[in-house]
Amino acid sequence: MNKRLMGSMAVLLVVCGSGFASSQPVNLGKAGGFAILTKTGITDVYASAVTGDVGVSPITGAALLLRCGEVSGQVYTVDAAGPLPCKVTDATFLTAAVGDMEFAYVDAAGRTSPDFTELGAGEIGGKTLAPGLYKWGTDVKISTDVTLSGGPNDVWIFQIAGKLKQANAKRVTLAGGALAKNIFWQVAGAVTLGTTSHFEGIILAKTMIAVNTGATVNGRLLAQTAVTLQMNAVTEPAK
Numbered sequence: 001m002n003k004r005l006m007g008s009m010a011v012l013l014v015v016c017g018s019g020f021a022s023s024q025p026v027n028l029g030k031a032g033g034f035a036i037l038t039k040t041g042i043t044d045v046y047a048s049a050v051t052g053d054v055g056v057s058p059i060t061g062a063a064l065l066l067r068c069g070e071v072s073g074q075v076y077t078v079d080a081a082g083p084l085p086c087k088v089t090d091a092t093f094l095t096a097a098v099g100d101m102e103f104a105y106v107d108a109a110g111r112t113s114p115d116f117t118e119l120g121a122g123e124i125g126g127k128t129l130a131p132g133l134y135k136w137g138t139d140v141k142i143s144t145d146v147t148l149s150g151g152p153n154d155v156w157i158f159q160i161a162g163k164l165k166q167a168n169a170k171r172v173t174l175a176g177g178a179l180a181k182n183i184f185w186q187v188a189g190a191v192t193l194g195t196t197s198h199f200e201g202i203i204l205a206k207t208m209i210a211v212n213t214g215a216t217v218n219g220r221l222l223a224q225t226a227v228t229l230q231m232n233a234v235t236e237p238a239k
Contacts, residue, residue, distance in 0.1 A: 023133050023155045026108045026184045028202070029100030030093070031222055035073060035236040037101055038223045042066055045213070045230040052220075052236030057094035061087060066229070073236075101222045105204045108157055108186035122162075125170065131178075135159040139189065142166040148183060148200065149175040156183045156201070163189035164203075168212070171198040180218045180237035193217065202237070 035052025041063030061077025115132030125144035131154035183201030
């Protein structure tokens with residue numbers, strides 16, 4: 001084998017090894033049972049449809065504005081306030097779940113040796129993203145459709161130091177057997193999912209998650225402040 005061919009093979013192996021390096025999934029603990037979990041409330045423009053459990057803590061259940069008929073799952077609050085008759089009052093469980101959510105955020109943010117740094121200068125629209133650890137010190141935008149391509153055991157972790165904004169009517173699409181349960185978006189700033197957009201994966205947000213009118217989510221919305229809904233469909237990922 002000539003040296004030029006050997007060199008080309010070596011470059012190919014380096015690129016593939018970096019681009020397809022898998023990370024360990026983020027352990028969500030008790031927070032992994034929720035489609036939506038927040039610390040300061042869930043607002044809603046009727047009607048949304050949430051498949052999975054929802055909860056708010058430590059804020060009172062009066063800040064959970066979904067109606068019972070909008071939730072296919074359990075509704076948890078810390079007190080007697082909140083939607084009736086579907087809610088369950090369990091402050092101890094919610095405190096543990098919120099603690100696990102916060103721990104998961106720190107875990108995701110603390111992963112080292114990223115496979116990709118500052119990809120696209122923060123614009124990932126139009127790209128096909130391999131599994132791995134991605135890191136940005138800026139905002140991240142999804143201005144056109146983006147595809148996450150990998151197998152059912154592959155993991156994506158996105159570390160975003162700024163905001164995450166998905167444009168109206170744009171889609172995050174999975175290919176090759178990739179699963180939403182293995183996709184983690186750790187976002188320090190606000191998250192905005194555009195009108196009629198579609199999103200895949202688990203959002204671990206330090207602040208708020210705004211889901212605009214008609215947007216759909218296959219994943220989990222785990223926010224350390226609030227989640228705002230406007231006639232959305234939020235479905236927890238298959239386990």
